[in-house]
Amino acid sequence: MLQPFFDWLGALPVSQFIGASIWIYPLVQAIHLVFLALLAGSILIVDLRLLGFGLRSQSLAQVARDARPWFTAGIIGMVCTGLPQLMQNASREYFSEFFWYKMYLIAFGLIFTFTIRRKMTEASETSLAGRLVGLVSILVWGGVAVNARLIGLFT
Amino acid sequence: MADLVMPLRALFEWVSEFPSSIAIRESLYFSPYLTVAHVVSMCLFAGLIVMMDLRLLGIGNMRTPFSEVQRRLFPWQMLGMALSSVTGLTLAFADPMRFFVNIFFWTKMLVMVLAGINALAFHFITYNSVVRWDSSATTPFGARLSGGLSIVMWAVVIVAGRLIPYNWFQR
Numbered sequence: 140m141l142q143p144f145f146d147w148l149g150a151l152p153v154s155q156f157i158g159a160s161i162w163i164y165p166l167v168q169a170i171h172l173v174f175l176a177l178l179a180g181s182i183l184i185v186d187l188r189l190l191g192f193g194l195r196s197q198s199l200a201q202v203a204r205d206a207r208p209w210f211t212a213g214i215i216g217m218v219c220t221g222l223p224q225l226m227q228n229a230s231r232e233y234f235s236e237f238f239w240y241k242m243y244l245i246a247f248g249l250i251f252t253f254t255i256r257r258k259m260t261e262a263s264e265t266s267l268a269g270r271l272v273g274l275v276s277i278l279v280w281g282g283v284a285v286n287a288r289l290i291g292l293f294t
Numbered sequence: 295m296a297d298l299v300m301p302l303r304a305l306f307e308w309v310s311e312f313p314s315s316i317a318i319r320e321s322l323y324f325s326p327y328l329t330v331a332h333v334v335s336m337c338l339f340a341g342l343i344v345m346m347d348l349r350l351l352g353i354g355n356m357r358t359p360f361s362e363v364q365r366r367l368f369p370w371q372m373l374g375m376a377l378s379s380v381t382g383l384t385l386a387f388a389d390p391m392r393f394f395v396n397i398f399f400w401t402k403m404l405v406m407v408l409a410g411i412n413a414l415a416f417h418f419i420t421y422n423s424v425v426r427w428d429s430s431a432t433t434p435f436g437a438r439l440s441g442g443l444s445i446v447m448w449a450v451v452i453v454a455g456r457l458i459p460y461n462w463f464q465r
Contacts, residue, residue: 161460161462165456165457165460166453166457168456169452169453169456169457170453172333172336172452172453172455172456173449173452173453175333175337176336176337176340176341176343176344176448176449176452177341177344178341179337179338179340179341180337180340180341180342180343180344180345181341181345182341183337183338183341183342183345183370184341184342184345184355184367187370192366192370193366193367193370194355194358194362194363194366194367195366196358196362196366197357197358197362201357201358202355202357202358204357205354205355205356205357205358206345206355208354209345209348209354281334281337284333284334284337285330285334288329288330288333289326289330292326292329292330293326
């Protein structure tokens with residue numbers, strides 16, 4: 140259904156330009172990983188607290204509020220460095236199962252983070268439900284990273 | 295320089311002949327899955343290092359005293375470092391000669407050493423005065439310098455690591 144869109148994306152002059160350069164794509168890939176570290180840190184610092192580890196002497200709500208701007212910055216950085224990679228490879232990634240697993244997990248992860256996890260981190264202390272939310276968050280975002288790496292290895 | 299490079303080359307060549315090294319090298323899936331595990335453990339290590347560095351810079355996690363961030367995150371950072379090291383060393387073990395001739399691999403190794411020196415210097419110098427700035431709104435120059443250097447150096451490590459497959463400078 141979306142294939143015409145992916146073909147159009149890949150045929151754009153700017154996509155062709157990225158594809159024609161030997162430097163741009165690898166460097167964008169590398170910077171994508173730097174933003175991955177920032178994003179992962181902003182997620183883990185809260186998830187560890189939800190699980191009852193990490194910054195335990197601070198209230199859960201305080202840890203979560205501190206992490207929020209860095210999560211946003213991480214997501215923006217990931218999109219800005221992820222999109223050019225998709226553009227120069229669009230028609231091939233359309234047929235990669237790992238690409239779609241990654242997209243579904245990101246969609247679920249974002250909704251989960253801004254609804255259930257957000258609600259859970261407004262409390263001052265974690266609960267059994269909070270621990271479960273922390274675990275789900277780590278597994279979902281970990282799944283995003285794993286599938287993302289597999290796109291490059293098996294596409 | 296040649297005195298240093300030749301024994302190193304001999305070591306890498308020796309390791310590359312190990313039956314276990316050859317077995318991993320010739321396996322279709324071992325190295326790709328190791329790469330995946332390396333990236334995930336990097337997230338644990340570098341992610342929590344960055345969170346601590348932002349606190350040192352005075353721009354992140356400011357609701358928590360620095361000593362608390364350092365003490366509570368340290369075991370998780372070390373777990374991340376251990377997993378990254380095991381997966382990374384196994385990757386190098388499986389194909390030593392590929393890495394030996396790669397400029398990005400050696401850049402990564404060098405900058406990792408520098409990042410380690412930066413962390414030790416912070417620990418033995420600036421961290422001694424932590425009680426004076428643990429919960430204050432701004433951090434001292436030494437803390438900001440170490441935090442900034444750490445972010446930059448670990449970013450270079452990540453970038454160099456990702457560029458290893460692109461052997462632009464190899465003959």
